[in-house]
Amino acid sequence: MSQSEPTPGPLHKTQELSRKTVFRFTVCTVLATLVGWYINALFTFAGNTYGFNNRFTEVAVGHHWFYLVWSNVEVMKAYVIVAIIFTAVIYPIVLLWQKWQVFGRWGVIWRALALCGALYGFFVFRLMLNKPYFGNYSYFDQGWKKFGDWFGAAIQQGFGFFVLYIFPAIAVLVCGLFYLNELRRLMKRRPRLLPWPILGPAAILIGLVVTGHGFIKDEPKPAAGEQVVKKKAKPKNILILASDSFRSDRLSCNGYGRLTSPNIDRIAAEGITFRKCFTPIASTLESLTSMFSSQYPHTHGIQHMFPNKDQVTQANAKAPGLGTILRGHGYDTAVIGDWCACGFKELPMGFEHITVSDFDNFKVYMSEVVYLHHQILPLFFDNRAGHWLFPKLKSFANFMTPDVVTNQVIDRMQERDKDEKPFIIFAFYSCTHLPYRTPRQYAEIWGDPDYKGDHNFELKLNVDEFIGNVDIGNKWEKLPKKDVEQIDALYDGCVRMFDDCVGRIMAELDASGMKDDTIVLITGDHGDDLFEPNVTFGHGLTFNGGDQSNNIPFVLRVPGVENRGRTSDKITRSIDFAPTLLDLAGLPPEPRFEGKSVVPYVKGNADLSLAWYGETSYLFFRRKIPGEEPLFIPAMDETTTIDPEFDFHFVLKDKYQEDVIRTKERCLRTERFKLVYTPGVKGPIYRLFDLAEDKHCEVDVKKKFPAVFDAMKTALVKWRDEHKESTIKEIFMGQDEFGIKPGDLLPAATPVK
Numbered sequence: 001m002s003q004s005e006p007t008p009g010p011l012h013k014t015q016e017l018s019r020k021t022v023f024r025f026t027v028c029t030v031l032a033t034l035v036g037w038y039i040n041a042l043f044t045f046a047g048n049t050y051g052f053n054n055r056f057t058e059v060a061v062g063h064h065w066f067y068l069v070w071s072n073v074e075v076m077k078a079y080v081i082v083a084i085i086f087t088a089v090i091y092p093i094v095l096l097w098q099k100w101q102v103f104g105r106w107g108v109i110w111r112a113l114a115l116c117g118a119l120y121g122f123f124v125f126r127l128m129l130n131k132p133y134f135g136n137y138s139y140f141d142q143g144w145k146k147f148g149d150w151f152g153a154a155i156q157q158g159f160g161f162f163v164l165y166i167f168p169a170i171a172v173l174v175c176g177l178f179y180l181n182e183l184r185r186l187m188k189r190r191p192r193l194l195p196w197p198i199l200g201p202a203a204i205l206i207g208l209v210v211t212g213h214g215f216i217k218d219e220p221k222p223a224a225g226e227q228v229v230k231k232k233a234k235p236k237n238i239l240i241l242a243s244d245s246f247r248s249d250r251l252s253c254n255g256y257g258r259l260t261s262p263n264i265d266r267i268a269a270e271g272i273t274f275r276k277c278f279t280p281i282a283s284t285l286e287s288l289t290s291m292f293s294s295q296y297p298h299t300h301g302i303q304h305m306f307p308n309k310d311q312v313t314q315a316n317a318k319a320p321g322l323g324t325i326l327r328g329h330g331y332d333t334a335v336i337g338d339w340c341a342c343g344f345k346e347l348p349m350g351f352e353h354i355t356v357s358d359f360d361n362f363k364v365y366m367s368e369v370v371y372l373h374h375q376i377l378p379l380f381f382d383n384r385a386g387h388w389l390f391p392k393l394k395s396f397a398n399f400m401t402p403d404v405v406t407n408q409v410i411d412r413m414q415e416r417d418k419d420e421k422p423f424i425i426f427a428f429y430s431c432t433h434l435p436y437r438t439p440r441q442y443a444e445i446w447g448d449p450d451y452k453g454d455h456n457f458e459l460k461l462n463v464d465e466f467i468g469n470v471d472i473g474n475k476w477e478k479l480p481k482k483d484v485e486q487i488d489a490l491y492d493g494c495v496r497m498f499d500d501c502v503g504r505i506m507a508e509l510d511a512s513g514m515k516d517d518t519i520v521l522i523t524g525d526h527g528d529d530l531f532e533p534n535v536t537f538g539h540g541l542t543f544n545g546g547d548q549s550n551n552i553p554f555v556l557r558v559p560g561v562e563n564r565g566r567t568s569d570k571i572t573r574s575i576d577f578a579p580t581l582l583d584l585a586g587l588p589p590e591p592r593f594e595g596k597s598v599v600p601y602v603k604g605n606a607d608l609s610l611a612w613y614g615e616t617s618y619l620f621f622r623r624k625i626p627g628e629e630p631l632f633i634p635a636m637d638e639t640t641t642i643d644p645e646f647d648f649h650f651v652l653k654d655k656y657q658e659d660v661i662r663t664k665e666r667c668l669r670t671e672r673f674k675l676v677y678t679p680g681v682k683g684p685i686y687r688l689f690d691l692a693e694d695k696h697c698e699v700d701v702k703k704k705f706p707a708v709f710d711a712m713k714t715a716l717v718k719w720r721d722e723h724k725e726s727t728i729k730e731i732f733m734g735q736d737e738f739g740i741k742p743g744d745l746l747p748a749a750t751p752v753k
Contacts, residue, residue, distance in 0.1 A: 016102050022095055025105055029112035030086045034079045037376065042072060045373035071370040078376050078390070085380075089171065090115045092178040123379040126164055130439055131378070145449065235329065235585050236559065237416070237518040238424040240577075241505065243498040244284060244340040244433040245539060246524025248275060248551045250495050258446060260495040263503035264522050264555055271520070271557035272566045272602055278669070279574045282526035282540035282549045283617035285343040287574065288428075291525070292349035293319040294578040294593035297615060298723060302347070304618040304660050306640050306652040312346050320592045322578040323424070324350025329587060332421045336408045337428035338401075340525075346649075351426070355408055367392050402429050406501045410508045417512045424581075427505070431498035432491065432528070434537065435459040442493035447486060455486050459537065472621050476536035484531045491530060515559075519584055521577065522555040533696045534624060540617035543667045543676045544624075546696045550614055550667075558584055561602060571610045571671060571728075572598050594725075609727040612669040613719045618652075619663050629681040631663045668716040670728045672737045673705070675712040677720075686713060692738070704742045708732075711746055 017025075094111050097103075103111075128144075148156035248254055251261045253268040254275050279287045281297050289295075289302045293315075297303045300319040301311055323333040327350060334353040335344045341356035348354055371377050377393070380386065387393050387404070409427045416423045431438075435458040443457045454460045502522065509515045529535040532545030539549045554572055575595030582589060583597040600606035623630040633639055639656040642648055652660060666677040672692050678685040688702035688709045702709040711733075715726040728737065733747040740746075 016098060017104065017108065019095065021105070022098065022108055023091055025108040026091045026094055026112045027083075027087050029109050030083050030090060030116060033113060033116045034083045034086075038076070038079050038374070041374045041376075045072070045370060068366060068370060071367050072374075075371065075374045075377065078374065078381060081389070082376055082380055086116060086119060088179075089119065089175055092175060096178075120379075122163070122167075127379055129160060129164065131382070234420065234517075235331070235422045235587075237422055237514060238326075238331075238521070238581055238585065239413075239505075239509070239518050240424070240426045240521045240523065241429075241502050242427070242523045242525065243429040243431045243495075244525055245528040246432045246495070246498070246553055247491075247527040247530075247548055248277065248524075248553045249548065250492060251553055251555075253555070254553075258492050260492050261499040263499045263506060264553075267502070267506065267520060267522060267557050268555050268567075269565045271555060271561070271564060272568060274554035274556070274568050274570070274572045274598070274601070276547075276569055276671075277523070277552055277554035277572045277574065278547070278550045278612040278614065279526045279552055280550075280612075280614045281617055282614075284340060284525045285347070286617060287525040288343060289315065289319065289347055289349065291574045291577055292322045292426075294322075294575045294590070294595040295319055296575065296594055296613070296723070298720075299594060303615070303664075304652060306618065306650050308643065308651040308654075309646040312646075315347060319349075320590050321348070321350030322581065323348065323352065325582065325587070325590060326350075326424050326585075327352060329585075330422060332416055332423040334412055334423065335426045335428065336405055336412065337426075338405055338430045340430040340433055341428040351424075353412075356428075402431055402497060402501050405429055406504050409505055413505075413508060413512065413514065417514055428525075429498055429501060431501070432494040432524070434528070435461055436487065436490040436494050438490060438493045438497055442497045443490055445493050445496060446489035447493070448482070448489070451482065451486050453480075453483050453486060455483055455490065457490070459487050459490065473536050473624065476531075479531065479536070487537075488530060491528070517559065519559070519581065520557040521581070522553055523574070523577070524552040525574075527551050533698050538620065541619060541621070542616060542623045543614070543665055543674070544697060547669070547674075547691075550612075556580075556602065558602060568601055569671075570601060570607065571612050571669070572601070573610065573612055576610070609729045611715070611726065611728050611731065612667075613716070613725055614667040614669070616665040618660060623665075623678065625678060625685060625687075628678070628685050630685065631679045631681060633659050633663055666716055666720050668712050668719070670712070670731065670737055672740075673708055673712060675709070675716055677713075677716060688712065701742075705740065705744075707744060707746045708737075708740060 090112050093115060094108055097111060098107075144156075147159075151159075250256050251264060251268075252259050253261060253265040253273055280290050281287050281303070283305050285305050285307070286297050286302045289300050290297060293300050301307075301315050307315075323335075327333050332353070333351045335341060335348070335351045335356060337344070337356040339357040344351065344354050344356050371390075371392070377386070377390065381390055381393065382401070384404075405427060409425060412423070412425055437458045440457070447456075506515075506520070509518060509520075526539050527548045527550060528539050529537055529541070529545055529549050531537065532548055535542060535545035535549075541549075543549070552574060573595060575593075576598050577595070579589055579593045579595050579597040580599055580602075583599045584602075589597070596608060596610060598608065600608060618636075619633055620636060622632045633656060639653055639660075640650050641653050643651045663679055665679070668675045669691075672690065674689045674691055674697060676687045676689070676697070678687070686702060686709070687697075687700045688705060689697040689699065690701050690705070691697075693699075694701075711731050715731045719725045732740070735746055
């Protein structure tokens with residue numbers, strides 16, 4: 001071989017790729033992966049949409065197809081953002097990998113694909129640990145439990161902490177160092193690019209912020225001998241913390257066997273707890289309207305959860321609002337909540353600042369269905385940045401978390417602490433609402449670790465059955481005991497989740513020094529049925545099973561009131577909240593209020609002799625009364641429609657307005673007795689229960705106590721037809737109801753003071 005000829009090297013030696021080539025193929029691979037995820041989400045959405053079998057799906061596909069298409073297009077920016085983030089993480093790893101092992105273009109592609117899968121798996125793991133209700137992750141739950149069994153709970157928790165917190169911190173640090181080094185290399189090659197005009201002022205600004213110079217204003221101190229003028233005492237602040245479907249009997253301060261509410265218990269120890277507080281109607285929109293107008297539903301006009309535009313307009317015009325009254329006395333008025341508080345968009349009750357989700361809107365509902373099929377959103381954008389990029393997420397039941405609501409409440413209180421303006425804040429959470437979704441740490445407090453049913457992290461509901469089948473109760477009443485116990489445990493975990501939110505807010509109230517200037521009320525809009533006798537789940541459908549659907553917490557802390565830590569078993573009502581708060585704030589009563597101030601209970605041992613009058617709401621499925629045939633209405637997808645003139649809200653069709661009122665049960669409860677009127681196919685059905693012996697209302701005693709039945713029936717009909725309520729003393733002619741024996745007659749007439 002001639003010396004001038006080059007020596008041949010290895011035939012297939014791979015040369016190291018340039019940075020530009022590695023970057024280009026990494027970007028292409030990441031984009032192709034994200035496009036595949038997007039297409040898969042589209043096909044899944046299309047398949048599931050046509051798999052639903054209800055009228056609302058037909059409306060969505062037939063009349064709002066363009067909105068559905070646009071919502072899918074709108075989500076594309078999420079994929080672009082994730083592609084940028086994935087590229088920023090994967091590119092330096094592939095580049096460093098090539099330093100260790102030389103590979104070609106296909107090597108870049110398969111490594112980038114593998115890293116995309118690893119990143120996706122990491123975020124799925126985070127989602128399954130923190131929010132398992134976003135999907136069916138039973139396979140993961142089983143593996144995660146076995147991991148804990150094999151290595152122990154301590155190692156399991158340590159591994160989870162590493163994956164959730166340490167690993168991402170390391171990844172961010174490594175990527176940050178890599179790009180800082182890249183910047184250093186760039187500046188070394190092109191020193192004139194160093195952005196001193198930007199870096200210099202930025203460094204000065206950061207220094208000022210860190211030191212506080214120019215940003216923290218010192219309060220001027222009075223000169224020697226100068227008298228300090230005291231500010232005029234401002235009215236008491238009012239803070240109402242409530243959760244939807246919140247049962248009074250599930251508070252540990254009310255004697256419940258599980259420690260569900262340690263933070264609320266501390267508030268109860270500093271105030272007074274009313275254990276027999278009732279809402280006049282167990283449905284959110286109607287109940288909250290009654291709470292803040294202090295009027296019964298038949299007075300303010302909102303008697304079911306699907307009012308039309310005219311009914312809402314009339315209620316806003318005629319019903320008094322606690323927010324309106326307090327605004328007139330200088331209060332800052334705010335409602336902060338998630339999707340359960342959406343009713344304040346239409347019925348604000350005089351509150352000026354409304355920060356709530358807008359869930360009760362068909363377009364929002366359609367958007368949520370679309371967004372949930374793109375798993376990239378719960379994986380990467382269920383956070384403050386994601387809520388800013390996709391504002392609709394704050395309107396969705398799955399995305400507006402209790403922590404978000406709590407942060408907003410704390411921010412609002414801090415603002416009022418600075419400007420010293422009195423405030424009323426109503427914070428309303430969906431923590432305890434169906435389907436009892438809760439993060440893993442709450443679901444597992446009382447849940448059976450060996451449970452293998454359908455209700456691991458939420459009560460599983462079939463949407464088609466719920467809105468299109470009035471006989472759904474037949475299925476749920478056969479639920480196995482282990483499933484009922486699991487659902488019970490989930491609900492109690494939800495109570496603890498809300499209690500933790502209350503704890504954070506109270507800690508801030510204490511730290512800010514506002515605690516002794518703030519009236520605190522813990523409550524709910526209504527309770528919930530949880531498979532008591534003759535009921536399954538839900539609320540506002542019937543008075544069967546006991547008080548659980550209407551009995552709500554009423555824990556009140558009033559600064560300066562003595563005899564703290566008391567418990568009262570006197571009947572109070574949610575319509576009594578507004579007059580009580582006005583009374584405690586030293587403001588005059590509102591004559592249109594139908595509730596009574598219970599301040600006499602707060603300050604002493606008075607007896608207001610209040611009775612509770614209630615009505616049911618919209619009847620989703622048939623009631624059951626042994627030996628009777630109650631009236632019923634068709635399923636929801638038949639009785640309601642979507643009104644484009646009313647912001648696409650669900651509204652009750654005109655032809656069913658009277659039917660819904662006609663099928664309502666009415667109830668009158670005293671300290672001992674409970675009378676329930678049910679409209680039946682063959683005529684009215686009345687049942688009387690002796691709660692002292694029968695808390696679940698299973699035995700009708702109207703024949704045993706005929707005089708009690710006649711007296712309570714007269715009072716109930718008077719309230720229903722004439723809108724006039726009677727006190728317990730008036731109903732029983734001054735006689736102590738606990739002294740009434742079977743067959744006793746009531747006094748003909750005893751003067752009532």
